[in-house]
Amino acid sequence: MCLGDDPTCAAFAEHRLRYRRDMEPERRAFLKSGFVATGGAAALAAGGLSLVSPALAQNSARRLKQTAHYHLPANAETIHWGYFSKSLKPQVEIDSGDFVTIETLTHHANDDAERMVTGDPGAESVFLWTKEKKGVARRGAGPEDSKLGPGGGLGVHICTGPVAIRGAEPGDVLEVRILDVAPRPSANPKFKGLTFGSNAAAWWGYHYNDMLEGRKREVVTIYEVDASGDRDWAKAVYSFPWPGVTDPDGRDHPTIDYPGLPVDHTKTKRTYDVLKGIRVPIRPHFGTMGLAPAEADMVNSIPPSYTGGNIDNWRIGKGATMYYPVAVPGALFSVGDPHASQGDSELCGTAIECSLTGTFQFILHKKADLAGTSLEALDFPMIETSEDWVLSGFSYPNYLKDLGPDAQNAIFQKSSIDLAMRDAFRKMRQFLMHAKGLTEDEAISLMSVAVDFGITQVVDGNWGVHAIVKKAIFSERTA
CATH class of the missing domain: 2.60.120.580 (Acetamidase/Formamidase-like domains)
Known part of the structure; x- marks a missing residue:
């Protein structure tokens, strides 16, 4: 079925127009939702719910054109x-x-x-x-x-x-x-x-x-x-x-x-x-x-x-x-x-x-704009949900660099859960110390009592362990 994306369709023009009309209310809803780069990010950051601080949100917003x-x-x-x-x-x-x-x-x-x-x-x-x-x-x-x-x-x-x-x-x-x-x-x-x-x-x-x-x-x-x-x-x-x-x-x-x-x-x-x-x-x-x-x-x-x-x-x-x-x-x-x-x-x-x-x-x-923010040291993919921050640990954080010229073959023989767990631990330690201002000892204690580590996957060559920390843990922290 053509959804306005098949130029060979006899009714392409009609379908394309219909698609654009359908999308316009959706787009307006996004723009009105408050969850756009200007107010939305700043509002979340103000409540400590986002990795994007109010200052970073404003700096990024200054570069925005009409979306x-x-x-x-x-x-x-x-x-x-x-x-x-x-x-x-x-x-x-x-x-x-x-x-x-x-x-x-x-x-x-x-x-x-x-x-x-x-x-x-x-x-x-x-x-x-x-x-x-x-x-x-x-x-x-x-x-x-x-x-x-x-x-x-x-x-x-x-x-x-x-x-x-x-x-x-x-x-x-x-x-x-x-x-x-x-x-x-x-x-x-x-x-x-x-x-x-x-x-x-x-x-x-x-x-x-x-x-x-x-x-x-x-x-x-x-x-x-x-x-x-x-x-x-x-x-x-x-x-x-x-x-x-x-x-x-x-x-x-x-x-x-x-x-x-x-x-x-x-x-x-x-x-x-x-x-x-x-x-x-x-x-x-x-x-x-x-x-x-x-x-x-x-x-x-x-x-x-x-x-x-x-x-x-x-x-x-x-x-x-x-x-x-x-x-x-x-x-x-x-x-x-x-x-x-x-x-x-x-x-x-x-x-x-x-x-x-x-x-x-x-x-x-x-x-x-990243200096002094939670994203300054980010060198891995990170997930943020309404309730959690989720860090992705891998057997080899950058296997293309870590394993040399034959990396794309070697990775399938060298992965382990132990290595992925070690990477997830190190990334969470870095996050808690850098983004949340904890000492190393505080971070280690918190990881043991409040951070959930789980096996993301054991089938993709570079195996994964994720670390989940609840945002609510930091609700009373002022710094």
């Missing part, structure tokens, strides 16, 4: 599959303070193309793969001549973007506010009003080498979500063992080793009534979201790093704010790997991988 609202659809022309790159041409260039509504597609949509691809022009253009044509050839940061296909599957996430922020330079901090997250409805009339996602218990999952009776297998479970968002839970529809796939280029894939493989369901054995009577609470979020790193030209989308990427923390959803250190001019923000829900650890290798659309506001904080 604009952009729409970035997901199609074969607007996505990059499986990698971040500082050399990518921006899909849109914006000013600080602007809003962008960004469509994202799950790279697992072809697990059930009937439900997640059919009838959707954007998804069909991305997942197109016949003997004659491949909608998106490069899938991953690997070589063009990989035996699995261009990119080699060294990176799997469909990322929409990048979005360039005018004036962003290395040393700045980009604040990204997630104002809304909505499911992408199935475009197949058979499934009107529904959205679907896939959960693959795959070979890269933590469980895979520890299965009962040693019987290794990959099993895909398809979940159903209410497209309107009114129903706050998902239910399993059916599951099937991975049947093995021969792709349109004639390559065999006995395991899920290349993104976007088209599953032939005439060869699958479906089990219905799986997880019968169980409601899975949905918490829509973006598993992969961040900026382009500086250390390499093409970077695998799987391991997260200091500029964000595949953090896979379910808290990166509606109402949350992300802070990223800018590493390259323009920042180059991309987002993908949308999830309907995920538990901490993402144990089997995936979440409910489900296409979503997000609306974001981008606020640029210049390096010159």
Whole structure:
């Protein structure tokens, strides 16, 4: 269905006009909400609820122009599959303070193309793969001549973007506010009003080498979500063992080793009534979201790093704010790997991988304004919610730098929870001392009695541990 993003549609002009009319009230609501870069940030900061101090908010606000609202659809022309790159041409260039509504597609949509691809022009253009044509050839940061296909599957996430922020330079901090997250409805009339996602218990999952009776297998479970968002839970529809796939280029894939493989369901054995009577609470979020790193030209989308990427923390959803250190001019923000829900650890290798659309506001904080603020020493992605600050620890904080020339291969052999925990501890200590004025001894005591450390994920190469501290702890602190 054309949403004003398909120029080949016979009614493109009408649909585009309708989209812009629909967005205008939404945009006005954002501008009236008080949660924009001027009064909104300052109001939060005044109550000690934000990392952005009133002074920093005012300095950043002085650079704002009249805000604009952009729409970035997901199609074969607007996505990059499986990698971040500082050399990518921006899909849109914006000013600080602007809003962008960004469509994202799950790279697992072809697990059930009937439900997640059919009838959707954007998804069909991305997942197109016949003997004659491949909608998106490069899938991953690997070589063009990989035996699995261009990119080699060294990176799997469909990322929409990048979005360039005018004036962003290395040393700045980009604040990204997630104002809304909505499911992408199935475009197949058979499934009107529904959205679907896939959960693959795959070979890269933590469980895979520890299965009962040693019987290794990959099993895909398809979940159903209410497209309107009114129903706050998902239910399993059916599951099937991975049947093995021969792709349109004639390559065999006995395991899920290349993104976007088209599953032939005439060869699958479906089990219905799986997880019968169980409601899975949905918490829509973006598993992969961040900026382009500086250390390499093409970077695998799987391991997260200091500029964000595949953090896979379910808290990166509606109402949350992300802070990223800018590493390259323009920042180059991309987002993908949308999830309907995920538990901490993402144990089997995936979440409910489900296409979503997000609306974001981008606020640029210049390096010159950061001295003496909570963001001055920020060199890692940080999550802020209405109640919490969440710090992301990784086995290697900047694996591209830490592990040398072979970093993108070495990271998959060297990660550990112990290293990630150590990084999370060090980052929280730094945060409590620098941003909250505690001594080291005070910080250590507080971490032990009031900070929750959790396993973010153990499946992304660079494993993650997050540290959560409640804002309310500091409600009576004056300095």
